[in-house]
Each structure stands twice: as structure tokens, then as C-alpha cells.
Amino acid sequence: MYKTPAIVLRSRKIGDTDKVLTLYAANLGKIEAVAKGVRKAKSRLAGHVEPMTHATFMLAKGKSLDVVTQVETIEPFAALRDDLDRLSRAVYVCELLDRFVEPHADNFGLYRLLLATLRRIAEREDVDTPVRFFEMALLDALGYRPELEECVACRTKLAPVLNYWTAAGGGVVCPACRRDEMAVRPISANAVKLLRLHLHGRFSDVSRVRVDAELALELERALGEYVRWVLERDVRSAAFIDAVRRRRGVAHGIEPRDVGYTGAATAANAED
Amino acid sequence: MNEQLGAAPAPVTRLIEEFHRLPGIGPKSAQRLTYHLLRVPHGDAVALAQAIIELKERTVLCSVCQNVTEDDPCAICRDDRRDRAVICVVEEPLDILAVERTRGFHGLYHVLHGVISPMEGIGPEDLKVNELLARVRGGAVQEVIMATNPNLEGEATAMYASRLLTPLGVRVTRLARGLPMGSDLEYADDVTLSRAIENRQDV
Numbered sequence: 001m002y003k004t005p006a007i008v009l010r011s012r013k014i015g016d017t018d019k020v021l022t023l024y025a026a027n028l029g030k031i032e033a034v035a036k037g038v039r040k041a042k043s044r045l046a047g048h049v050e051p052m053t054h055a056t057f058m059l060a061k062g063k064s065l066d067v068v069t070q071v072e073t074i075e076p077f078a079a080l081r082d083d084l085d086r087l088s089r090a091v092y093v094c095e096l097l098d099r100f101v102e103p104h105a106d107n108f109g110l111y112r113l114l115l116a117t118l119r120r121i122a123e124r125e126d127v128d129t130p131v132r133f134f135e136m137a138l139l140d141a142l143g144y145r146p147e148l149e150e151c152v153a154c155r156t157k158l159a160p161v162l163n164y165w166t167a168a169g170g171g172v173v174c175p176a177c178r179r180d181e182m183a184v185r186p187i188s189a190n191a192v193k194l195l196r197l198h199l200h201g202r203f204s205d206v207s208r209v210r211v212d213a214e215l216a217l218e219l220e221r222a223l224g225e226y227v228r229w230v231l232e233r234d235v236r237s238a239a240f241i242d243a244v245r246r247r248r249g250v251a252h253g254i255e256p257r258d259v260g261y262t263g264a265a266t267a268a269n270a271e272d
Numbered sequence: 273m274n275e276q277l278g279a280a281p282a283p284v285t286r287l288i289e290e291f292h293r294l295p296g297i298g299p300k301s302a303q304r305l306t307y308h309l310l311r312v313p314h315g316d317a318v319a320l321a322q323a324i325i326e327l328k329e330r331t332v333l334c335s336v337c338q339n340v341t342e343d344d345p346c347a348i349c350r351d352d353r354r355d356r357a358v359i360c361v362v363e364e365p366l367d368i369l370a371v372e373r374t375r376g377f378h379g380l381y382h383v384l385h386g387v388i389s390p391m392e393g394i395g396p397e398d399l400k401v402n403e404l405l406a407r408v409r410g411g412a413v414q415e416v417i418m419a420t421n422p423n424l425e426g427e428a429t430a431m432y433a434s435r436l437l438t439p440l441g442v443r444v445t446r447l448a449r450g451l452p453m454g455s456d457l458e459y460a461d462d463v464t465l466s467r468a469i470e471n472r473q474d475v
Contacts, residue, residue: 010391015296041452047461051424076462081424084431091390091424098391240390240428247435 001060004028005074007114008053009094013039020065021049022098023057024114029106030098033059035068048073052080052090052118079122088244089127092237093117093134099231100142113137120203128216133206135223136198144230147171148196160189165222167229185225191218284310336407338383338400340365348381355379357414361404361433363387363421371419379417382407387425388432396432404433408440415443422449 006025014020017039023031038046048055048071058070080090097114101107113134120130139145150157151174152166164173164184172192178184194215197206211219228234279285284306291302309317333339334346341347348354348368358379362368368381384399407413416437420426434444450468451460460468 042455044456044459047464050463073462078463078466081427081463082431084428084435087424087428087431088390091428095391236393237390239393239395240388243395244432247432 001058001069003056003058005054005056006031007094007111007118008049008051008055009098010051011035011049017043019049021068024097024101024111025057025106026108026111027106028104029110030101030103031066032103033057033066033068034062035071045071050081051094052077054115054118075119077118077122080118084244085127086121088237088241089121089131090118092235092241093121093131095235095237096135096138096227099233099235100138107141110138110141113141116203124207126207128220129207129211130203132216132219132223133198133203135227136195139223139226139230140199144170144226145199146195146226148192148199151177153177158192160193162189163187163192165225167225170226185221187222188215188218190215191222194219195222333383337381338385338403339368339381353378356412358417359404359407359413359415360417360419362419363426363429367419379415382416384420384429387420388429389425390428396429399429401433401436405436405440408437408442413442415445418444418446422447 004025004027006023006028009022009024009030011019011021014034017037019035019038021033021035023033025031035045035049037043038049040046045068049068053073054075054077055071055073057068059066060069077090080086093114097110101110117130117134120133121127124130147170148158151163152169152171153173154177156174158172158174161175163175163186164178164182165171165187166173166182166184168183172187173182173184194206194209194211197209198219224235224238280288287306287309288299288302291297291305292299297305309320330342331340332342332344334341334344334349336345336349339346339348343350355378358377359382360371360377360379361382361384362371363384363386365383368383371377371381382400382404384401384404386394386399388394388396388399404416408416416433418430418433420429430446434446437444448467448471449464450471451457451464457465
């Protein structure tokens with residue numbers, strides 16, 4: 001029997017009334033645990049084990065999976081659940097962490113990063129900047145820091161011009177080294193500068209920068225493409241963010257998912 | 273296939289495999305069910321087989337509410353006594369039975385056949401959302417009650433549907449969240465309890 005604070009990353013149904021939770025625990029990293037009976041209306045645990053809940057878990061060692069015996073919520077993050085924009089970003093962040101880390105690799109820094117990110121998404125007007133900051137911090141923490149100072153091919157210092165972003169190359173390639181067969185997307189000098197700030201700055205620095213929609217989209221696509229390249233798969237909840245964005249009062253009819261420079265993205269996938 | 277000496281005859285293994293594919297049936301239960309059927313009278317086994325065939329051949333989805341039915345439109349959608357101004361939206365056909373048991377709802381239903389689940393990659397395009405919008409655009413509807421489950425996926429679905437429906441000039445409501453009968457206040461989670469306080473009622 002042990003006790004740990006943890007954040008619920010996701011849950012999946014199992015059996016008639018149980019759920020298997022994926023938790024990110026403070027000093028244990030990613031773990032799975034069974035919450036029994038939580039799909040019954042009178043379950044004592046049910047309200048404490050929804051995704052994105054920050055809670056103290058009492059867990060009993062089980063044969064294969066540990067079993068949740070008690071939970072007490074620390075932060076329910078109700079604000080994340082009441083708003084589709086916040087909810088979609090929070091789910092994406094949880095999915096990203098779940099996909100990036102292996103079970104039982106403890107990393108207290110990531111636990112704190114996740115908590116801070118969820119709080120920012122819950123409280124801030126701009127729900128996307130916390131997500132970008134999280135993506136960069138996660139990539140950096142797990143050894144996928146993108147190259148933002150030198151061209152990944154010729155290693156010369158990047159000039160403040162229109163350069164190219166290459167997910168496969170792990171950073172920025174200069175116009176001289178760029179080849180037609182490379183899967184690249186143009187990246188502005190401002191976007192590279194802002195990415196550097198995401199990498200080296202604190203969130204308070206990043207959040208003070210006024211970013212227009214175009215620049216924000218540039219960052220989202222560059223980081224998103226890199227994340228997909230590292231994971232070698234799509235992040236499913238990214239499609240939900242797109243759907244939520246399109247549905248700001250518009251009539252229904254799902255268009256194909258906008259992945260930006262589709263040519264580059266598919267070429268990157270084809271290389272895997 | 274692992275054809276071992278003394279293994280069960282092919283028809284037996286085949287049925288075990290079929291049962292095993294059903295939700296909640298493990299290998300042991302599949303074996304038990306199969307050997308049980310070997311022992312029952314011939315007529316009982318045929319009746320079961322026939323029931324499965326009829327299930328598939330004699331049911332359709334109601335073209336109005338998407339519920340499972342023998343006749344299209346279904347009995348509820350055809351019933352003149354039901355209030356056509358209110359639609360109760362549920363995730364699964366079984367949820368209709370739960371709401372009907374209350375005898376407290378006299379409107380019509382709409383079955384989504386699932387729920388938005390961002391991490392599973394299940395989006396609104398996989399649900400019967402367009403059919404719901406078409407019904408609301410039809411005009412007679414004044415209120416849509418979102419009766420999806422009070423969990424992350426159900427909430428996401430309710431909020432998403434509300435974003436689509438509200439511009440059509442219809443009232444969108446959500447089932448109240450509060451304390452279950454017979455439960456204990458000290459074990460209530462914060463979200464449920466705060467909702468219960470917000471939505472308190474005069475005694």
C-alpha cells in the first residue's frame with residue numbers, strides 16, 4: 001500500500017464498472033492503476049478519477065495492476081471541464097505526456113510542468129501559448145531539443161531571414177542548404193526567435209510577448225510537426241483542437257484536417 | 273492454428289473463438305458457454321442462433337432518432353402523445369431505457385451512438401451529430417437536453433453539441449449534476465458537491 005499525489009492523464013473502461021487509469025505520479029512517473037466500480041453512480045472514487053484531476057491516491061499493490069483504494073482531490077480543475085477550448089488543450093497536453101514517456105520513469109520536473117501547464121490552460125485567456133511552452137519543455141526534457149541557433153546541415157549561425165523548419169533534421173535549415181527533396185516548411189525569423197524564447201525563457205517571459213495569429217500558427221505547425229515526427233504518429237486529440245476551433249458557431253460539416261503544409265507533412269511521414 | 277492432438281473438435285473451437293470476441297468474455301467464459309451449449313437441448317441452441325439472426329435481420333436504426341427499432345420510425349417517434357418540442361440526446365440506445373424508466377420524460381430522443389473521445393480519436397464526425405442538426409433545423413424543436421454521461425467525454429460532447437445547436441436558436445440544456453440517492457456527503461467529490469450547491473433547490 002502506498003500513497004502518492006498524481007494527475008490522471010487518461011482512463012479507459014474495463015469490465016462492467018471499472019476503469020484503468022493512467023496516472024502521472026509525483027515521484028513515480030507514469031503508472032497505471034485500476035479504479036474499481038467507478039462507473040456506478042454511487043462510486044466514492046468516480047468523481048476523483050476523471051482525466052486531468054490532481055489528487056492524492058492510495059494504491060494497493062496488485063498482481064498485475066495496482067488498485068486504487070482511496071482518492072482525495074487536490075485540484076479538480078473544474079475550469080478545464082467547463083470550456084471546450086480549455087478542455088481540448090488540456091486533453092492534448094495529457095495525451096502528449098502519455099505518449100512521450102515510458103512507464104515508471106520518474107521525473108518530478110515533468111510532473112511540475114504538467115501541473116503548471118494545466119493551471120495556465122485553466123486560468124489564462126490565451127489557451128494555446130501554455131501548450132506551445134509545454135511542447136517545447138517536454139521535447140527539451142526528453143532529449144529532443146530542436147536546433148535553433150545553427151543550420152542543422154552546414155552548422156553556420158542562422159541569419160535572421162526566412163529559413164526552413166525540418167522535423168526530420170531536428171531544427172532549422174538555412175536557405176543555402178535547403179534541398180527540394182527535404183520535407184521542410186518556411187519559418188520566419190520572428191518564429192525562430194520566439195521558439196528560442198520558448199526554449200530558454202520562463203513562461204512569464206513567453207506569455208508577455210504579443211503574438212499575432214499568423215506567428216502563433218507558424219509555431220503550432222512547426223512544433224506539431226516535430227512532435228509527430230518524434231512520436232512517429234499523430235496526436236489524436238490535436239484533431240479535436242482543430243474541430244473545436246472550426247466550430248466557433250459555424251455550421252457542421254467536417255473538412256479534412258488542416259495540417260498546414262500537407263506536402264511537407266506527408267513527405268515526413270513517408271520517410272519513417 | 274494450434275492443432276494439437278486431443279484438442280477440441282473444430283466446431284467447438286470455432287464457437288469458443290466467436291464468444292471470445294464478445295465484450296467482457298474471456299477465454300474461460302467462452303469455453304464454459306460453449307460446453308454449456310453442447311449440453312442444452314437442440315431446440316434451445318437453435319432458438320439462440322435464430323435470435324441472433326433476427327437481431328441482425330429484423331432491426332434497423334430509426335431514421336428519426338437513430339434508436340434501434342423493428343419499424344422505422346420507431347414506436348417513440350410515432351407516438352402522438354410525446355412532446356415533439358423536446359429532444360433528449362443520449363450516447364447509447366440503453367440510455368433511452370434508463371430515462372424511460374423514470375417515466376418523467378415525455379419528449380423524443382436522439383441516439384448519438386458514441387461519444388466524443390479526443391484521445392481515442394473519436395470525433396463528432398463518427399457520431400450521429402449531423403442527423404441531430406437536421407432534426408433541429410427542421411424547426412419544431414425548442415429544447416435539446418444533453419443527457420450524455422457526466423464524465424470528460426460526455427461533457428466534451430455536450431459542450432460541442434451546444435456550440436453547434438445554440439446558433440440554430442434552440443435552447444440547449446444539460447442534465448443536472450448532484451448527489452446520488454443514498455450516498456454519503458463526506459465521500460462526494462469536489463466537482464459534484466460544488467455543482468450540487470450551485471443547483472440547490474427549495475425544500
